[in-house]
Amino acid sequence: MCTTYSVTWYDTTTWYDSEEIREVDFLRPSSMAEALAAKAERPDAVPIAGGTDVMVELNFDRTRPDALLDLTGIAELAEWSDTGDGGIRLGAGVSYTRIITELGQRLPGLAMASRTVGSPQIRNRGTVGGNLGAASPAGDTHPVLLATGASVELASTRGLRTVPAEEFYVGVKRSVLAPDELITAVLLPGTTAPQQFSKIGTRNAMVIAVCSFAIALHPEQAATGNSTVGTGIGSAGPTPLRATEAERFLTAELANADQWTSPRALDDSVRRRFGDLVAAAASPIDDVRGSAAYRRHALAVLARRTLGWAWWDYCLERTSRCA
Amino acid sequence: MRLNLTVNGEPRQADDVWEGESLLFLLRERLGLPGSKNACEQGECGSCTVYLDGTPVCSCLVAAGQAEGRAVRTVEGLAEEGDLDRVQRAFLEAGAVQCGFCTPGLIVAAHDLLARVPDPSDGEIREALAGNLCRCTGYEAILDAVRTAARR
Numbered sequence: 465m466c467t468t469y470s471v472t473w474y475d476t477t478t479w480y481d482s483e484e485i486r487e488v489d490f491l492r493p494s495s496m497a498e499a500l501a502a503k504a505e506r507p508d509a510v511p512i513a514g515g516t517d518v519m520v521e522l523n524f525d526r527t528r529p530d531a532l533l534d535l536t537g538i539a540e541l542a543e544w545s546d547t548g549d550g551g552i553r554l555g556a557g558v559s560y561t562r563i564i565t566e567l568g569q570r571l572p573g574l575a576m577a578s579r580t581v582g583s584p585q586i587r588n589r590g591t592v593g594g595n596l597g598a599a600s601p602a603g604d605t606h607p608v609l610l611a612t613g614a615s616v617e618l619a620s621t622r623g624l625r626t627v628p629a630e631e632f633y634v635g636v637k638r639s640v641l642a643p644d645e646l647i648t649a650v651l652l653p654g655t656t657a658p659q660q661f662s663k664i665g666t667r668n669a670m671v672i673a674v675c676s677f678a679i680a681l682h683p684e685q686a687a688t689g690n691s692t693v694g695t696g697i698g699s700a701g702p703t704p705l706r707a708t709e710a711e712r713f714l715t716a717e718l719a720n721a722d723q724w725t726s727p728r729a730l731d732d733s734v735r736r737r738f739g740d741l742v743a744a745a746a747s748p749i750d751d752v753r754g755s756a757a758y759r760r761h762a763l764a765v766l767a768r769r770t771l772g773w774a775w776w777d778y779c780l781e782r783t784s785r786c787a
Numbered sequence: 788m789r790l791n792l793t794v795n796g797e798p799r800q801a802d803d804v805w806e807g808e809s810l811l812f813l814l815r816e817r818l819g820l821p822g823s824k825n826a827c828e829q830g831e832c833g834s835c836t837v838y839l840d841g842t843p844v845c846s847c848l849v850a851a852g853q854a855e856g857r858a859v860r861t862v863e864g865l866a867e868e869g870d871l872d873r874v875q876r877a878f879l880e881a882g883a884v885q886c887g888f889c890t891p892g893l894i895v896a897a898h899d900l901l902a903r904v905p906d907p908s909d910g911e912i913r914e915a916l917a918g919n920l921c922r923c924t925g926y927e928a929i930l931d932a933v934r935t936a937a938r939r
Contacts, residue, residue, distance in 0.1 A: 492852065514848070516848050582830065668917070670918060
C-alpha cells in the first residue's frame, strides 16, 4: 500500500504563534512499482532515503516540498547483486557502511570514497543514490563513478534507462534525472585492477571535500585501444569532471613503454605531467572551503600521488621488478 | 499523522506528527525523551545519536515518518532495570563529562562501538567517535572512558 497522509506544514520560524499552515503529503511506497507510480503522479515529491541531505534542507527551512517520497520501505533499493559479467548492480539505497563492509574488496575505489563520507552515523544512512540525487560537485562518490566507468540506472513508469555517469551531471546540483524518475541503481564494472581515491579536507571526518580525485586502472582495455586509465575530479568545477587529456596522456605513455605487460616504476616526470593535466582539467572557484588556486595545486598533488599508489599496486600484482 | 513505533522496547504512539519534523523532534517534544540532544540539526555534531533498528544514526536526519513501525533505542534505554550501562558508568568514573551536552550521543556511539568491537584500538575508538563533537574539548577523558568500558 502506498499510504498518503495529508498533514499540516507549519512555518517553524513562527511555530508556536502562526496560523500559517501548509499541506504536505508523506508518501510511503512499499515497492518500486508503487514508488514510480507515486513519482509519476507527484513529480514535485522530494525523494528521501538516508535523509542526510534532505533533512538538513527541511530542518533549516530551505526546502518546503509539497510531498516527501520515503524510499526506505522499498527492500530492493537496499540490495546489491552481481550483473553476470563481473560487475555489480548497486541498489541506490545501499548505505555507505554496507558498501565498505560488504563490497570493500570488489569495489575498492567506491569503498575508499565511502570511508571518507561524514561520520559513522552518516555512513549508516547515506547512500550513493542520494549522492547522485543531490548531484553536488563535492559529492564524494562522483569521482569514483567517473573513473570506473559506472552507469546510473533511472526508472519511471515510462521505462528504464541507463546513463553513463559522465553524462549524468549537467550543472551545479543538476542532473539529467527527469521529474518523474527515480534513481534505482548504479552499475559498476567488475575489476581486479587497482583504484584509488583521495580527498582534501580540514580533518579526516565530517568534511565536505575541498577537492577530491579518483583514478582507476583498466589494463583489460590495453588491447582495445580504449583509455586504460579512468579519472574523476570532485569539488573543482560545476560538476564532477573527467580529466580526459590526462587519461589520454597516460594511456599513450603506458602503451608506448609496454608498461602493462612488464610494469616498471613510472618516471617522476610522467607522474608530474599527469598531475598537471588533471589540474588543468579542473575549473575550480574560490569559495569558503578553499581558493581556486589551492584546489588546482592540491589536485595536481592528489593525481600524482594516487597514480603512484595505484601503479605501485599494479606492479606488485604483476611483477617484483618494479622498484 | 499518527505514528506507531517501538521506543526503548515499548510500543509508542504519537498523534498530529508533522511529516517534515525529525525523529529527534518526535522523541524530545512528543514522546518526552529529552536525552537525545538537539544542537546542529545537520548531522555534524552527533549529539542526537540513537539506534534505529539497531544502527546508530543522527535522529535529526531521520524524518519522523521514516520511523513508522521501526525500533528506536535512545540513551534513556541503555540502562537496564535501573543499572547504568557499562559505558555510562565508565563516563561517570572517568569524569568524561563537562557541560554534558554531547554526552548522550557519545555514549550511544561508544555503546555501539563496543557491541561491534569488544577490544577497540585507540584508532578504532577515534574513528567511531569521529561524528560526535565535544565543544568543551574533553576528548581525552572520553577516550579514557571508552577504554575503561571496554575492559569490563
